[in-house]
Structure formats: C-alpha cells, structure tokens
Amino acid sequence: MSTNWEDLLWRPIHKAKAKMDYHSQHPMDLHFDAGEIIEVLGIENEDWWNGSIQNTQKLGTFKFGSFPKIFVEVVEAVESSFESKNDYQQKKIINSKPNLPPRKKPLVTSNNNKPSYDDDNNKTDVLNKLPQLLNKIPELTKPKLSSSNNSSRENSLKISAMSFDLETYEQFESRPDPVSRCEPVVVAKDFEGFFDASVVDFTIIDEYARETPISETETIGKLSYYLTSVWDHPLYKLRAIFTWVTDNISYDCESFFSGQYRNAANGAKDVLKKRSAVCAGYSELFYELSKAARLDVWKINGNAKGAGYTAGADISGSEYGHAWNGVLYEGEYLLIDSTWGAGHLHNGQFVKSFNPFYFMCSPMKMIYRHLPTDPKHQYLKPIISSEEFLNLPYFRELCFKNGINLTRWSGHIAETSKDKISLEFEHTALEETGYYGANLDWKGQSKLAVVVQRLTHPGPNGGILYRILCNIPSNGDGHLSVYYYPRGGGEGPQLITQKIINHGTGSNYKQFVNTYGIPFIVSIVNPLEATLEHNTKVRFEINVFGEHPTPKLLVFDQSFKKKQFLEIVDRNDEQDYVTFVGDVVLSYKGKWHLGYESKDNYFSYIAEYDVD
Structure with missing residues (x-):
C-alpha cells in the first residue's frame, strides 16, 4: 500500500513565500531563494520556524530545515490536524528523517497555540528581530540580553594566547629610495619652479581636440x-x-601579442591613416605633430x-x-607618454582610458617605470643605474x-624564512582620505587575505x-598588491606591487x-587570525x-546568544582616533562577528571569525 509523504511527516501549518534569499551556513537550516514557496511544518519559537521545499535536484524529494520567519510571508493557511500536544509529539517521533534540531525546544506546534519553552532563561535570549540584508552586508537587530549569570564559568576559562606579536614577522629597515637623492635637471638661469x-x-x-572634424585629419600638417x-x-x-x-x-594588440610589433605601422602617416599603433x-605621431607646430619635442626609446x-x-x-617623448618647457625637462595616456591592456584587449598623468610628467615620477636607453634622457642628477631602477618599488600613478x-x-x-613579512609605508597627502587594502597572489591562490x-x-x-x-x-614566491579605496566609495586602484619569496615551509601560516x-x-x-579557539x-x-x-x-555570536559591547579606553583628538577594548568569552562554536551599531539600532559586520 503506497503511503503519501504527508502521512509520515508533520502536516503543514501554513504555506509561506520567501521575501528574500536565505543561505545560512548552519547545516540544519533550510536554504531558499526569494519567491520560493515553503510549507511551514513547525514553530520553534517566536522567531524561527521549521519547513520544507521541493528538492529541485532530485524530483519527488524535499529539503527540510529551520529558517527565520522574517524572511517569509504567509500566503496560505492550512487546517491543522494536530488536536493536542501529545498528538504532535507522537507525529514527531514517527518522523525520523530528517532530524531537525530546533534552536529552542518547542513543546507545542499548531495553528492556534503559541510556543512555550522548557527553559525560561533561554527565552530571554530570543531576538526581537532577525537578519536584514542591506547592500549584501548582513545587518542584525539587537538581541535581548540573557539574564543568566556566567561569571563563575568565565573565570574558569583560559585566556587566549593569540595576541598579535610583531616580533614573529620578518621586518625590514628603512632604506632610502634611490630617487630621493636625485633632482630634476633644469637649464633656465632664473628658474621659477x-x-x-x-x-x-x-x-x-x-573638448576642442576631441571634437576635431575628420576632414581636418587628412595630413600631419593639416591636423x-x-x-x-x-x-x-x-x-x-x-x-x-x-x-x-x-x-x-x-593600441595595436595584434602586433604586440604576436611579437610582430617591429613591423607594425610606426610611421606617423601610417598611424594617422590606420588609427592604430604600438608605442613607437x-x-x-606625437613628435611629427609637434614638429609641424615648431614645438621643442623629441623621441625617447628605452624599456618600461x-x-x-x-x-x-x-x-x-x-x-x-x-x-x-621629451619636451623642454620653461627651462624644465618634462616627459610625455601618449601610449599610456590613451589606455591600458587588460586580458589581451586595449581598454581606452584617458590618463593625464603622462602629460608633462616630472622625471622624478617617470623614472619608477620608464628607463631610457640613453641615461641623459632620465633628466635626473645623479642618474639612476639599471640595478637601482630594477630595485625601485613598482609604483602606480596614484x-x-x-x-x-x-x-x-x-x-x-x-x-623571509619566517612565513611572515611586515612592511610599512606613509601616506603624506592628508587631503586624500580613504583606506588601504592588500592581498597576496600565491601559487594560484589569488587574493589571500593580507592585513x-x-x-x-x-x-x-x-x-x-x-x-x-x-x-x-608555503615555500616559494608570489606577489603582494596594495590597493587604495577613496572614502565615500569607489573601486580601489592598485598602487604598489611587491614580489615575495618565502624560504620557510609555511608551518607558521x-x-x-x-x-x-x-x-x-x-x-x-587583535585578534587578527580567522580561527579562534572555543571556550x-x-x-x-x-x-x-x-x-x-x-x-x-x-x-x-551567530545565534545571538551572546553579545558584548567593547569599551573605549583611549581617545586621541590630535590623531583623531578612538581605541576600543574588550575581553570576550567565546562560549559557543561557530561564526562570531565583530560589528558596529548602525542606523535604526541594527548591527553591521566588520569582521567574521570561526570559533572551533
């Protein structure tokens, strides 16, 4: 005799529709996307329900689990067949698959009865509200404080030894940048600056140059x-x-990547006609257009x-x-790179992106990425050697x-041989307010976290x-990249790239x-490590x-059984910072978060830890 699954499982209390996606990392939670229909099978407490949805990966089966009721809205009521608490308990015993452990132990589940609890102290831990999603960063409402006293238990816990220790890192002395000893070459007797x-x-x-009519571009002289x-x-x-x-x-990507750039259209007339070229x-073209206007410009060759x-x-x-190109302007040698001013290469394609940094650029800035074949075209005194050039930091324009x-x-x-490196840099343009980030590209493991x-x-x-x-x-080499993120939003451009060689084994990682x-x-x-020790x-x-x-x-913690505000222990008005400190007992396993109280009494995440 065939048996319907509804005869073996809890009968649905009502049906609900998901208002938003819910993808928890808890193994006993029910995952769903916005718009899916969920059959509510049980009420764990005033904030959590149990339910099921059809398993799209295996027809005829269902997924079960707990979920926060705030993520759904009731769309259809269902007549309950449970007439008593005993009936409910009997039905629940019959259901051996799946075994869904509730966050709080409900004694009654029905359409008409509110849940009661077997632990009054636990009831005070229930959240007033549950997670809200804003800009993909979870914000969580304030949980109620537990009335239980854990002071005696906390006193018996061991103190974590995971405090930050700079001595475990390979540190480097301050080395003067070779460019710092240089100054630009000037030829004017009364140089003004x-x-x-x-x-x-x-x-x-x-605007005038960009609106040039095509009819004016027929020849070098006319243009x-x-x-x-x-x-x-x-x-x-x-x-x-x-x-x-x-x-x-x-940019002529085809010629460059095929290695045929020496045969590319490098003559000014050909470039003007084809509208494509490599750097030469x-x-x-820039030289010929300037020469026709009797401007003091010349060509420079080298490596970059x-x-x-x-x-x-x-x-x-x-x-x-x-x-x-080089130019003499009011007694000062300046440099122009119209190739890099036009855009850049990305994934084998030319990306048009006007970059005025390379117009009338100081030799003190250009030398970090441009090394002319003839040292006199550095326009620096003293000049930078080839060895010094290779050892210069890989600076970007910003x-x-x-x-x-x-x-x-x-x-x-x-x-290093320590598996750990510490570097320092200074940001001196104080009018530019933002923050810095970094990541490590290591043997295919791109974007490993860096602090x-x-x-x-x-x-x-x-x-x-x-x-x-x-x-x-691990042992080997990779690249560290530093990024800058302007305050107020925006994608952070890459600023510095550093090669890292580790002679260690990675055992300290x-x-x-x-x-x-x-x-x-x-x-x-502190703490800086992703995994913290339980208890x-x-x-x-x-x-x-x-x-x-x-x-x-x-x-x-993830379930909001415990929260603790950090205390302000230092406020420095001169440097404009505030220091927060707090000793927190990690009494539950799972995800813990460092967060802040945002608008409307919500909490937003700053960092996420795993407590094992």
Missing part, C-alpha cells in the same frame, strides 16, 4: 595646424596634440615596466621595449598623488603610517580574519579613525 600639470584646467583644450593654431601658449598646443592622439589612436607609433610586467621581473628583453613614502621596505623583492593596519602614531614626514602584515602559506567593507576607517589590532577569553582591540560621532563596536 617645477611645473605641475594637475593644477591646470585643460577642459576647453580637451597639427587645426590643433595648435588657435592657442598662443605652447602648453595648450602640446595638450591639444596629446588629447587628440590619446583619443583617436588605439604613438611617439612618432608596462604590459606583462610583474614586480621583480627583468625588463631587459625586447618585449619590454618602449617609446615616449602613489604620487597620495604622497606614498616607503618607511620599511625591502626593495622590489622581500625575502593593513593604520597605526596611531604619524610617519616620519607627519603623514599617516600604515603597516602591512602578510602571512605566507595562519589565515587572517575576513573583513567587510564599511563606511569608516577601522584598524583591527577561551580573547582580547579584542580595535582603533577607529576620524568618525564622528563615534560608533559603538561589539562582538556577538
């Missing part, structure tokens, strides 16, 4: 006259040429840390060959805007000092804690910078 293109408004010139004849100042003439070239010439063609370069690589090969100063760095390669701590004391130049802590999982993007600057001092007391120490009013920080 170094030029900074970033303070000049080129909007009108750029040059159109671009430059309307401007009296040579700076505007140079800018108009730079903007037109970067806006209208695409960009440089040649460009497409395909990774920190620590040798760039003597022809694939790193590059070409750019490093100069942020005034990055490497205070503890190893050169282009950092080596960037903002320190509470200033750097040697009065700037903001940052410490990078990198844990290395510990995974760092996972952190979330939040709207203010937080530096976790220990751990000291949390957190610094919050430049946030007014000061947020409230707390630590809580």
Whole structure:
C-alpha cells in the first residue's frame, strides 16, 4: 500500500513565500531563494520556524530545515490536524528523517497555540528581530540580553594566547629610495619652479581636440595646424596634440601579442591613416605633430615596466621595449607618454582610458617605470643605474598623488624564512582620505587575505603610517598588491606591487580574519587570525579613525546568544582616533562577528571569525 509523504511527516501549518534569499551556513537550516514557496511544518519559537521545499535536484524529494520567519510571508493557511500536544509529539517521533534540531525546544506546534519553552532563561535570549540584508552586508537587530549569570564559568576559562606579536614577522629597515637623492635637471638661469600639470584646467583644450572634424585629419600638417593654431601658449598646443592622439589612436594588440610589433605601422602617416599603433607609433605621431607646430619635442626609446610586467621581473628583453617623448618647457625637462595616456591592456584587449598623468610628467615620477636607453634622457642628477631602477618599488600613478613614502621596505623583492613579512609605508597627502587594502597572489591562490593596519602614531614626514602584515602559506614566491579605496566609495586602484619569496615551509601560516567593507576607517589590532579557539577569553582591540560621532563596536555570536559591547579606553583628538577594548568569552562554536551599531539600532559586520 503506497503511503503519501504527508502521512509520515508533520502536516503543514501554513504555506509561506520567501521575501528574500536565505543561505545560512548552519547545516540544519533550510536554504531558499526569494519567491520560493515553503510549507511551514513547525514553530520553534517566536522567531524561527521549521519547513520544507521541493528538492529541485532530485524530483519527488524535499529539503527540510529551520529558517527565520522574517524572511517569509504567509500566503496560505492550512487546517491543522494536530488536536493536542501529545498528538504532535507522537507525529514527531514517527518522523525520523530528517532530524531537525530546533534552536529552542518547542513543546507545542499548531495553528492556534503559541510556543512555550522548557527553559525560561533561554527565552530571554530570543531576538526581537532577525537578519536584514542591506547592500549584501548582513545587518542584525539587537538581541535581548540573557539574564543568566556566567561569571563563575568565565573565570574558569583560559585566556587566549593569540595576541598579535610583531616580533614573529620578518621586518625590514628603512632604506632610502634611490630617487630621493636625485633632482630634476633644469637649464633656465632664473628658474621659477617645477611645473605641475594637475593644477591646470585643460577642459576647453580637451573638448576642442576631441571634437576635431575628420576632414581636418587628412595630413600631419593639416591636423597639427587645426590643433595648435588657435592657442598662443605652447602648453595648450602640446595638450591639444596629446588629447587628440590619446583619443583617436588605439593600441595595436595584434602586433604586440604576436611579437610582430617591429613591423607594425610606426610611421606617423601610417598611424594617422590606420588609427592604430604600438608605442613607437604613438611617439612618432606625437613628435611629427609637434614638429609641424615648431614645438621643442623629441623621441625617447628605452624599456618600461608596462604590459606583462610583474614586480621583480627583468625588463631587459625586447618585449619590454618602449617609446615616449621629451619636451623642454620653461627651462624644465618634462616627459610625455601618449601610449599610456590613451589606455591600458587588460586580458589581451586595449581598454581606452584617458590618463593625464603622462602629460608633462616630472622625471622624478617617470623614472619608477620608464628607463631610457640613453641615461641623459632620465633628466635626473645623479642618474639612476639599471640595478637601482630594477630595485625601485613598482609604483602606480596614484602613489604620487597620495604622497606614498616607503618607511620599511625591502626593495622590489622581500625575502623571509619566517612565513611572515611586515612592511610599512606613509601616506603624506592628508587631503586624500580613504583606506588601504592588500592581498597576496600565491601559487594560484589569488587574493589571500593580507592585513593593513593604520597605526596611531604619524610617519616620519607627519603623514599617516600604515603597516602591512602578510602571512605566507608555503615555500616559494608570489606577489603582494596594495590597493587604495577613496572614502565615500569607489573601486580601489592598485598602487604598489611587491614580489615575495618565502624560504620557510609555511608551518607558521595562519589565515587572517575576513573583513567587510564599511563606511569608516577601522584598524583591527587583535585578534587578527580567522580561527579562534572555543571556550577561551580573547582580547579584542580595535582603533577607529576620524568618525564622528563615534560608533559603538561589539562582538556577538551567530545565534545571538551572546553579545558584548567593547569599551573605549583611549581617545586621541590630535590623531583623531578612538581605541576600543574588550575581553570576550567565546562560549559557543561557530561564526562570531565583530560589528558596529548602525542606523535604526541594527548591527553591521566588520569582521567574521570561526570559533572551533
């Protein structure tokens, strides 16, 4: 005799529709997507229900589990067949699969009866509300405080020894950047100061150049006259040429990646006709357009840390060959790279992206990635040797805007036998407010977590000092990348890349804690490791910078059986930071979170720990 599954399991109390996705990591929870219909089979407590949905991966079967009722809305009531608590208990015993352990033990489950509890103390732990999802970062409402007294139990727990110890990390001395001993070459007797293109408004010139009619681009002479004849100042003439070239010439990816770039269209006339070139063609076209306008411009050849370069690589090969331009402007030698000003390569494709950094660039900045074949084209005194050039940090353009100063760095390669490395840098452009992040690309394990701590004391130049802590999982080499995220949002561009070589075995490796993007600057001092030991007391120490009013920080477990606010132990108005400290007993296994109290009495995550 066939038996319907409803005769073996709890009868549904009612049907509910999911208002949002619920994908918990708890093994006994019911997972569902927004819009799915759930048959509610039991009430665990005022916040958690039991239910089932059809298993789409195996027809004719069902998935069971617990879920927070706030994620669903009732769409259909069902007549209950349970007439008494005993009837309910009998039906529940018959149901051996699946065995769903409730978060609280319900004694009654029916349409008409509210759940009661076998432990009054547990009842005080029930949440007023359950998780809300906002911008993919979970926010959690305040749980009720437990009335139980755990002080005697907590006193018997051992204190965690997982406090941060900088001595376990390979640290590097402050090495002067070779460029710091240089100064730009000038030829004017009455030199008035170094030029900074970033303070000049080129909007009108750029718009004029970008709207050049096609009819004016037939020849080098005609185009040059159109671009430059309307401007009296040579700076505007140079800018108009730079903007037109970067806006209208695409990089010849096919020639570059096939190795046939020497045969590419590099003559100015061919480039103007085909609207495509490698670096030599960009440089040649810029030179010819400038020459036609009688501007003092020339071509420079050399090697560069460009497409395909990774920190620590040798760039003597022809694939790193590059070409750019030089100009003498008011007694100062400046450099122009219209190739890099036009865009960049990504996944084998040219991405058009105007970059004015490479227009009238200082030799003090250009030298970090451009090494001319003829040393005199560095326009530095003293010059930088090839060995020094290779050992320079791999800086991106934003490093100069942020005034990055490497205070503890190893050169282009950092080596250790400890499985751990510590580096430091200073951010001196204080008007640029944001935060830094980093990751480690290691043997195919891309984006391993790296900690960037903002320190509470200033750097040697009065700037903001940052410490990078990198844990290395094995013997070998990889690359550390540092990113900057402007305050107020936006994708963080890569600033610095560093090659890492580990001679150790990886036995000292510990995974760092996972952190979330939040709207203010937080530096976790302790604990830093992702996994914490169960039944220990751990000291949390957190610094919050430049946030007014000061947020409230707390630590809580996944089920909200316990939460603890951290106390403010230091407030420094001069450096504009607040230090939070709290000794937290990790009395439950599972996920624990460091969070803050956000709007409307909700909690948002800062970091997530695993307690085993």
